[in-house]
Amino acid sequence: MGMRINHYYEFGPFRLDLEQRLLLHEERPVPLAPKVIETLLLLVERAGSVVEKSQMMSELWPDRYVEESNLTQNIFTLRKALGESESKDQYIETVPKRGYRFVKPVKEVHEEIDDSAAETARGVRSATAQRQTTKRQAEPNITLAVLPLVNASEDSNLEYLSDGIIENIINTLSQLPQLRVITRSTVFRYKGQEADPQQVGRALGASAVLTGRIFQLGERLIIATELVDVAQGWQIWGEQYNRTLSDILSVQQEVSKHISEELRLKLTDEDEQKLGRYYNVAPEAYLYYLKGRYYYNKRTESGYQKAIESFEHAIDIDPGYALAYCGLADSYAAYDFYGILPPWEANPKAKAAALNALAIDDTLAEPHASLACVKMIYERDWVGAEKEFKRAIELNPNYVHSHNWYSHFLMAMGRIEESFNESRIALELDPLDQGVAQYLGWHYLHARQYDKSVKQLEQTLEQNPDFCLAHITLGMAYEQRSEFDKAIAEFQKAGQICKLSIIQGFIGHAYALAGRRDKAVQILEELSELSKRSYVPPYVIALIYTALSEKSEAFEWLDKAYAAQNEWLNWIKVAPEVDSLRSDPRFQKLIKLLKLPS
Numbered sequence: 099m100g101m102r103i104n105h106y107y108e109f110g111p112f113r114l115d116l117e118q119r120l121l122l123h124e125e126r127p128v129p130l131a132p133k134v135i136e137t138l139l140l141l142v143e144r145a146g147s148v149v150e151k152s153q154m155m156s157e158l159w160p161d162r163y164v165e166e167s168n169l170t171q172n173i174f175t176l177r178k179a180l181g182e183s184e185s186k187d188q189y190i191e192t193v194p195k196r197g198y199r200f201v202k203p204v205k206e207v208h209e210e211i212d213d214s215a216a217e218t219a220r221g222v223r224s225a226t227a228q229r230q231t232t233k234r235q236a237e238p239n240i241t242l243a244v245l246p247l248v249n250a251s252e253d254s255n256l257e258y259l260s261d262g263i264i265e266n267i268i269n270t271l272s273q274l275p276q277l278r279v280i281t282r283s284t285v286f287r288y289k290g291q292e293a294d295p296q297q298v299g300r301a302l303g304a305s306a307v308l309t310g311r312i313f314q315l316g317e318r319l320i321i322a323t324e325l326v327d328v329a330q331g332w333q334i335w336g337e338q339y340n341r342t343l344s345d346i347l348s349v350q351q352e353v354s355k356h357i358s359e360e361l362r363l364k365l366t367d368e369d370e371q372k373l374g375r376y377y378n379v380a381p382e383a384y385l386y387y388l389k390g391r392y393y394y395n396k397r398t399e400s401g402y403q404k405a406i407e408s409f410e411h412a413i414d415i416d417p418g419y420a421l422a423y424c425g426l427a428d429s430y431a432a433y434d435f436y437g438i439l440p441p442w443e444a445n446p447k448a449k450a451a452a453l454n455a456l457a458i459d460d461t462l463a464e465p466h467a468s469l470a471c472v473k474m475i476y477e478r479d480w481v482g483a484e485k486e487f488k489r490a491i492e493l494n495p496n497y498v499h500s501h502n503w504y505s506h507f508l509m510a511m512g513r514i515e516e517s518f519n520e521s522r523i524a525l526e527l528d529p530l531d532q533g534v535a536q537y538l539g540w541h542y543l544h545a546r547q548y549d550k551s552v553k554q555l556e557q558t559l560e561q562n563p564d565f566c567l568a569h570i571t572l573g574m575a576y577e578q579r580s581e582f583d584k585a586i587a588e589f590q591k592a593g594q595i596c597k598l599s600i601i602q603g604f605i606g607h608a609y610a611l612a613g614r615r616d617k618a619v620q621i622l623e624e625l626s627e628l629s630k631r632s633y634v635p636p637y638v639i640a641l642i643y644t645a646l647s648e649k650s651e652a653f654e655w656l657d658k659a660y661a662a663q664n665e666w667l668n669w670i671k672v673a674p675e676v677d678s679l680r681s682d683p684r685f686q687k688l689i690k691l692l693k694l695p696s
Contacts, residue, residue: 107142108205114142128179133158137172141200150197173198174519240361243280243304244268246289251313260312262388263350270354272496280304281528299328317342323353325360335360344381383416390425399438399596405429420462423455427468431475440633441663445476463494474507475665478692483507498528502537510668511695514545532558536568543575544672551575566596573604578674582612603638610645618642637666641675653684660691
């Protein structure tokens with residue numbers, strides 16, 4: 099091994115290494131996708147000059163056609179990585195209708211380095227590599243997949259427990275900056291399978307895979323775990339735990355610590371605190387919390403109700419359990435969307451739960467995201483909501499639901515490009531999360547890209563044919579393509595899965611658009627009568643009147659939706675289903691009442 103030249107660029111506290119295609123911030127790697135790194139390199143090499151959008155797109159994607167939004171997303175990601183959102187220090191300037199300019203001074207460096215030291219530095223990227231001994235030490239770059247536990251006892255009562263154990267290990271380890279952990283919904287496609295860890299690891303792009311089995315003997319749980327090196331196929335570490343249910347928390351903490359040790363992660367004191375944060379809770383409360391998450395993930399009316407009962411049990415046992423309060427807040431926040439509970443009943447409960455979680459631990463991302471949803475959904479406190487979303491993302495950039503719901507917020511504001519960027523980030527973090535996939539279809543709908551919306555939602559329903567909200571959104575997309583029979587069929591499928599009044603409202607809306615006035619009026623009368631006895635989201639009644647071209651009645655019910663804090667109204671600025679009302683002065687009055695940007 100001899101000496102060689104390392105070529106890199108320096109700007110501010112950053113260094114862009116050309117050989118490794120790696121961005122470093124004060125010697126710490128900044129995780130960026132290859133195309134994002136290539137985008138940065140194009141700008142840095144031409145620092146001070148405008149790089150045309152067309153030129154960038156042809157160089158970044160020379161062999162295929164892509165939309166300009168791909169380039170915009172890369173720029174957005176770079177700005178966040180360079181810290182532009184946290185300070186006034188600008189690196190990338192947008193030149194309207196032309197392209198972008200890198201405005202920071204750039205220093206080009208050619209450095210002689212010893213090849214033997216470079217080889218050592220590259221070695222830390224393997225899960226089984228030795229610690230680097232050179233002066234400039236890089237952090238490990240390891241991707242871990244934690245597969246669902248195999249329920250060896252075939253006891254259905256163990257399902258929520260086995261799912262929850264793995265979800266909690268994933269959530270805990272994803273807090274460590276040196277480790278990339280494959281998301282829950284991605285690995286859960288292997289649930290119930292005796293999957294080969296090496297094959298799974300290669301399919302998911304993981305460096306290491308954790309597998310395990312769980313079975314119950316009386317009051318004792320047996321959990322066997324194995325950590326496998328994907329490249330070589332050998333076992334890095336294995337352990338069997340024979341514990342009682344009350345010890346389940348300590349088992350998860352031990353597994354997380356063992357993984358961090360075996361992968362040779364250098365943990366700071368803050369990292370150690372993150373590993374222990376999720377486990378300082380009464381064991382029985384934790385079991386109820388796992389049940390709550392299990393039911394919440396079903397995304398049904400009965401699922402949310404059972405989730406609330408479970409979270410409340412957890413809080414009764416351990417009033418200091420922040421994550422249980424978050425689960426409670428998120429469940430109540432879903433109630434108005436599905437028309438399960440009136441907003442004036444759901445809102446105080448959701449907000450109280452989110453504030454309790456923050457009072458217990460304001461360094462967790464989850465309660466900030468929960469409070470942001472309350473401020474957005476019920477209070478229409480747009481400034482406060484955005485502040486909380488940004489704080490949640492700052493605390494944990496890998497928390498998918500912060501990005502997903504922040505995208506909802508940005509759509510309500512009419513900031514469609516920013517909304518799409520957050521949606522893409524969420525989908526990149528968790529490609530198989532059904533809620534995120536459904537939302538992308540909803541995004542396309544409100545961006546008036548109806549063909550893309552239909553395609554995305556059809557793909558989502560292929561994965562989960564019983565996803566009620568995806569059927570509703572697909573029906574809305576079909577309406578905008580004037581395919582009313584298909585729209586009605588999708589709404590009816592949703593109605594078979596979820597017995598909710600909002601679905602009847604959408605069916606009535608579709609009948610009216612299809613010219614079947616008698617059917618629409620019949621549903622309208624039924625819902626109007628039902629609204630006198632129980633909660634019916636006023637927005638869906640307004641939709642039927644809108645489709646019937648009865649504008650005065652439509653605005654009357656939209657006013658009721660505003661007074662009731664009905665969540666569906668929050669996206670009226672971009673909702674295509676009310677386009678026929680936009681020219682009416684009453685519409686602009688409503689926009690002002692909602693304090694939405696005009």
